[in-house]
Amino acid sequence: SYVLTQPPSVSVAPGQTARITCGGDNIGSKSLYWYQQKSGQAPVLVIYDDRDRPSGIPERFSGSNSGNTATLTISRVEAGDEADYYCQVWHGATDLRVFGGGTKLTVL
Amino acid sequence: QVHLQESGPRLVKPSETLSLTCVVSGGSVHNNYWSWIRQPPGKGLEWIGYIYGSGSTTYNPTLRSRVTISGDTSKNQVSLKMSSVTAADTAVYYCAKTNYYYMDVWGKGTTVAVS
Numbered sequence: 001s002y003v004l005t006q007p008p009s010v011s012v013a014p015g016q017t018a019r020i021t022c023g024g025d026n027i028g029s030k031s032l033y034w035y036q037q038k039s040g041q042a043p044v045l046v047i048y049d050d051r052d053r054p055s056g057i058p059e060r061f062s063g064s065n066s067g068n069t070a071t072l073t074i075s076r077v078e079a080g081d082e083a084d085y086y087c088q089v090w091h092g093a094t095d096l097r098v099f100g101g102g103t104k105l106t107v108l
Numbered sequence: 109q110v111h112l113q114e115s116g117p118r119l120v121k122p123s124e125t126l127s128l129t130c131v132v133s134g135g136s137v138h139n140n141y142w143s144w145i146r147q148p149p150g151k152g153l154e155w156i157g158y159i160y161g162s163g164s165t166t167y168n169p170t171l172r173s174r175v176t177i178s179g180d181t182s183k184n185q186v187s188l189k190m191s192s193v194t195a196a197d198t199a200v201y202y203c204a205k206t207n208y209y210y211m212d213v214w215g216k217g218t219t220v221a222v223s
Contacts (some may be wrong), residue, residue, distance in 0.1 A: 031210075
């Protein structure tokens, strides 16, 4: 099965830039999706197809994907960005949707 | 805007079958993909499987032997059944509209405890 690896936690001060990584074998060849899950709430899609933002997601959220690492970048971090972030891919060989273990973003 | 509402028993006994329903509003079950995802307390997300309309399904192989996802286009809802549950199946269960590759609209989730 395909494994996605995320750091358990990332901390950043308000106004700074947060980068959350998602590692996987040749992940750059796959489309990458990112979800934000605030405490006690359902996940919300924030990035699809590596770098596109759904309607309503601030431009501060951006994504990149190359080689064995994908990155979610959050610029000018705000207190309201504090959440768990999950990456996800579609594993074509098995038709499975695979999630990373999640990264807890703490805004200091 | 699609809205999803999950419902079902909050408590299920070990070895019994968990049954959940997801009512879809603002969209049609027909010709769309719908996934179930779960999240054990304090843990990450696990994709359970999907259904296309009321037809084809794909399941996570780790759960395939115990899971059935069905769709009812007349009631505009999708359902999840999971048999032989154990404490490890205690989780929040989410229904999500699926753009085949990813989940673009999620329900609020329903909490199920096995005890």
